Amino acid sequence: MDLGIRGKRALICASSKGLGLGCAEALAAAGVDLVMNARGAEALEAEAMRLRSEHGVGVQIVACDVTSPGGQAQVIDAAQGVDILVTNAGGPPPGLWSDWDREDFIKALDGNMLTPIAFMKALLPGMMDKGWGRVVNITSQSVRAPIAVLGLSNAARTGLTGYVAGTARQVAPSGVTINNLLPGIHATDRADALDGGVAAQKGVSIDEARAERAATIPARRYGTRDEFGAACAFLCSQHAGFIVGQNILLDGGATNLTM
Numbered sequence: 001m002d003l004g005i006r007g008k009r010a011l012i013c014a015s016s017k018g019l020g021l022g023c024a025e026a027l028a029a030a031g032v033d034l035v036m037n038a039r040g041a042e043a044l045e046a047e048a049m050r051l052r053s054e055h056g057v058g059v060q061i062v063a064c065d066v067t068s069p070g071g072q073a074q075v076i077d078a079a080q081g082v083d084i085l086v087t088n089a090g091g092p093p094p095g096l097w098s099d100w101d102r103e104d105f106i107k108a109l110d111g112n113m114l115t116p117i118a119f120m121k122a123l124l125p126g127m128m129d130k131g132w133g134r135v136v137n138i139t140s141q142s143v144r145a146p147i148a149v150l151g152l153s154n155a156a157r158t159g160l161t162g163y164v165a166g167t168a169r170q171v172a173p174s175g176v177t178i179n180n181l182l183p184g185i186h187a188t189d190r191a192d193a194l195d196g197g198v199a200a201q202k203g204v205s206i207d208e209a210r211a212e213r214a215a216t217i218p219a220r221r222y223g224t225r226d227e228f229g230a231a232c233a234f235l236c237s238q239h240a241g242f243i244v245g246q247n248i249l250l251d252g253g254a255t256n257l258t259m
């Protein structure tokens with residue numbers, strides 16, 4: 001399917017690996033020029049070079065922490081005039097409800113709620129002026145059903161979801177859509193880190209921890225970054241203009257919900 005976005009320009013935050021990279025790659029395959037970001041310059045430059053050569057698109061990189069005010073200013077400066085914004089950042093650490101203090105919550109809110117809001121606030125006006133734009137926020141299945149050990153994520157991402165629900169309906173008249181993609185478990189470094197924690201806690205191997213987790217998913221496997229990227233690219237396509245303010249679970253059926 002031709003996504004109809006060849007020649008557009010996209011910012012994909014936190015995109016040298018994992019789900020962000022999946023989104024960058026799928027957009028590059030659709031002919032979209034990219035601004036990519038991550039803290040580590042080496043992996044970012046390597047992936048940017050690969051996407052330039054494999055897809056023939058322009059790729060600009062900005063290596064910085066997207067959750068810091070200075071990093072946000074650098075990325076927003078490079079991304080002025082983009083047609084597409086994909087927000088993403090690392091997730092908060094796991095723990096117990098009784099572990100966290102105010103500072104832990106402030107950090108989680110900064111990273112997973114206020115950072116995407118800052119990007120939307122900065123880049124939505126340019127899209128609205130042009131009468132076309134797409135925003136996809138990478139959130140989590142924890143927004144639909146809480147994950148006990150990820151209380152910081154449950155809290156911060158649900159706050160973002162509320163903001164998006166109201167904002168998406170205010171920018172839609174200008175031809176701009178905002179939607180959230182809610183990943184369940186995908187085979188990325190983040191999943192490895194979480195599985196490593198479970199393996200250490202239970203005294204089993206990481207493969208055993210992974211197999212145990214996969215068995216709880218109706219699809220009986222983890223998602224891939226390519227599948228995730230394809231869903232993101234569709235939401236950014238010309239075909240998705242009537243999808244507004246939605247929260248789309250990509251979880252292999254893991255969240256047991258009727259709707």
Ligand code: NAP
Nearest residue numbers: 014016017018019038039040066090091185186188189190
């Ligand atoms: P990942 O494989 O660890 O990749 C994270 C990417 O983001 C890397 O490119 C990393 O590069 C970059 N990054 C992290 N923190 C950053 C920051 N502060 N500023 C700029 N770049 C940053 O993670 P992932 O699995 O793709 O997860 C992406 C998001 O989805 C996370 O918020 C995660 O919690 C959420 N999520 C993931 C899953 C899953 O199963 N994978 C499920 C639910 C939710 P650098 O380290 O070089 O900065």
